[in-house]
Amino acid sequence: MPERVRIIINDKEIKAEFFDTECAKKIYNSLPIESNINEWGDEFYFSIGVSMPLDSTATTNVKVGDIGYWPPGEALAIFFGKTPLSKGEDPVPASEVNIVGKILDNPMLLKSLKGARKIRIEKE
Secondary structure (H helix, E strand, O other): OOEEEEEEEOOEEEEEEEOOOHHHHHHHHOOOEEEEOEEOOOEEEEEOOOOOOOOOOOEOOOOOOEEEEEHHHOEEEEEOOOOOOOOOOOOOOOOOEEEEEEEOOOHHHHHHHOOOOEEEEEEO
């Protein structure tokens, strides 16, 4: 069963959910997480201090609104538009990510938050 969370950036709250996978559960159980945001095109990524390998969800085929876990950086990536590797409209991660969740609100809200420095994810 998916677990609902709040993503808070610059006092804006965005609803999301984490899926029922081992990787997603480990991240959910580590909440709340606060981190510094990095940007890569229309992707926010940030270290979360959770170490997990790639799993059966690992892919480079992501969609706007997907939340992925990127093992090399022990980081979450939130995709909301094109990244530097995009050939079309879909984001493309730097390398494979485990798909751990998705944004439930309109992911385009994240575009207005580019330049933010901090992110917090907490259980709903």
